[in-house]
Amino acid sequence: MRQMHLNLFIQSRGHHEAAWRHPLASPLPLTDIRYTQELARKAEASLFDSLFLADVLGLWNDVESTPFNWLEPITTLAAVATSTSRIGLIATCSTTYTEPYNLARQFASLDHISSGRVGWNIVTTWSPQAGSNFGGIGQVGHADRYERAEEYMSVVKALWDSWADDAVLDDRAGGRYAERMRVKAIQHAGAHYQVQGPLNMPRPPQGRPVFVQAGSSDTGKRFAARHAEAVFTAHLEKAAARAFYNELKALVAAEGRRPAQVLILPGFSPIIGSTEVEAERYAQELNELSDPEVGRQRLSLRFGGYDFSQLPLDTPLSQADFPDPSKNEASRSRTESIVDLVARERPTLRQLLARLAGARGHFTTAGSPEKIADIMQAWFETGAADGFNLMPPVLPHQLDVFSTEVVPILQKRGLFRTAYDGETLRAHFGLSRPDVRFG
Template sequence: MKRRAVKRQLHLNLFIQSRGHHEASWRHPAASPYALSDIGYYRDLAQRAEAGLFDSIFLADTLALMDTVGHAASNWLEPITALGALAMTTSRIGLIATASTTYAEPFNLARQFASLDHISNGRVGWNIVTTWLAAAARNYGGAGLVNHDERYERGEEFVQVAKALWDSWADDAVLDDRASGRYARPDRIRPIDHEGKFYRVAGPLNLPRTPQGRPVFVQAGSSETGRRFAARHAEAVFTAQMEKKTAQDFYADLKSLAATEGRPPEQMLILPGLSPLIAATESEAQRMVRELNDLTDPEVGRKRLSGRFGGHDFSHLPLDKPLAPEDFPDPQTVQAARSRTEVIVGLVRREKPTLRQLLAYLAGARGHFTTAGTPEQIADLIEDWFRDGAADGFNLMPPLLPSMLDVFVDEVVPLLQKRRLFRTAYDGSTLRDHFGLPRPSGRSD
């Protein structure tokens, strides 16, 4: 019997950060009045996104206080803890948390995500990151950051250990038979006895296998090493792409890499970041862009740029002189966020902006695709990228929260539904259902 092809569906994730992804959003009068430490803020946004039928929400993380804290709102709740609360105030939307493989232990993290998947009835995803921030290293007992290649080597082993722990219980291990007095089948729960370069973990996990088998794996690194890591493990990829052509190249390359790893390319979703300012007219949207940019502090931007390049000193560069690639370290020598440095240097090579212009662009969404326009223009852009091999959906990064999320849900989503690109109801209950991903097979021996 011939298998019927499943129609490709657009995926939308809401990336919640600060009071919006524009650097100055926290100052804007239309921004949320909630404190960034108030769980009510995240609950409100998660429920709005669920009403808009988004696949998921996503919380980033940082393991150190940023040195821009005096003039920028860049602190928020620890994501795993926050998602535990949000699981109780939502019912269908996926919940993705960032957690680092550089400064965590596999057993503890596997327990946390297994607990979240049980609590949420199968709605959890793990954004797998390696930590490049030097200040984070100092908070975890080190004098400096771990180099790029070692971070990924450690991350590779970490993921293998976590997978083994999540699979250490068979699906039928728990009997919970009160009459016979048998709670579990010990022969269906086995240690992993892992001994590697970085970790020694006996196992098994002390929690049963979860509704999804394991969390959905999300990844965001776009360097060569990061792409290889994604090809082996990622089921969804968050990526920063500043133009459609580079997005198409990245999409084709990553799908090809997944195939070489023996994975079906359609089981790895590519979700570029999109930060749209939306208004009734294009001129009104551009006015809002200027309004937000006028609230930015260039020196905050300069400090953040320095952090992206591993602490490189940009203080000597004048704000209004056109930049050249030679003003930046070679991205291949940067041990911090290498993929993002490549995006920034590529932009400088193409457009030769002044430092002030570059900082204004990065203030919008830190190197992700920013745009401004009407609901129809935003829907057109989304459809164009989706149909033309640049994206499987988008990691929506509203520049101002909650207002730009509301406009997107109320005015853009109905256009996407009318074009039959986006769901009109949830078809399943787990994040794997929303993403169209199979449940990983577990132990059957």
């Protein structure tokens, strides 16, 4: 029987922008590694497929009122790997602002450290503040980011394949550590990168990390169809998720790949209470802690710095209040989703910001454990998802509630595992190990 996949997305003290102020949020500093380690152990005890960490390459403009800074994900997951044994570990890293040789080394190391539990969330970095932090490169346009990313993927795949699986002999008696003919240079010379290779460590246990991708623009979907093995996507309602699911699976097949080897995992941020009334009260508490002006600044950043300061908070919005998403050089897919919502529902700015405060444009809802399980089952069984990237609004409290109240319902219905069947992230996701492209 097909079963859903669950990843825990850790961000700040929860995914609601006011989570850090909530009394049930963790008291630990975001820079305390125990915070992430404890959440990872909780998720592993609940048999989650993996842990997912995002990354931001610059300081956001609302640092005074929002803690949006935390430990760098690759080093964080190295520490988490030593305090867990089965759960997968997915780190975000940018193709725009990271040298491919460095990235290949870091993820190969992390896969060895974790005994094959690593995934790479491939991002092309849209945030305008990132560019000024990397050699004055500036913000790179949408098309240029994906052009660089295509070449980048060629380089890192070649580096992970620069050692054959049997290259390491470790023959102490004979004095031969590796078979030199089974290690080769990649000699890449392209438009953006010149990399000689080979990588200076053996091939990772999984062959290469699991490739995760989150772009949902037309260019992003084509990129995912060629490279991704799991796709983290954002939808505000099930119909849009189903349309995306069907389109991406078709694009994967058109690339000559098996659709079952690409998992689609929408973000899902439920507020869970023992009753509907309790859940709604929890949601109201969080929204009352939110500052709409912080939300307005976040919306501006999402639209590449567009000025929304003149929009009144309590007047219904229209598409004319927003710039054309197709011309946005920042987060194109997310802005398209927001403008579609405005056209469909005509919310006020205050209502829109409250909707986005919960999980930045991912699906949010509030309800009892049974309601949450019903929603997840409906998305899973009607072709909208292969599983979910769970985004608890408050951490660790809402993860604890999900684990103790929702997971058992899913297990009782046969929708989620009752034990790990494998040791690696590829095993959890049901993905094949790529053959080495050597020779």
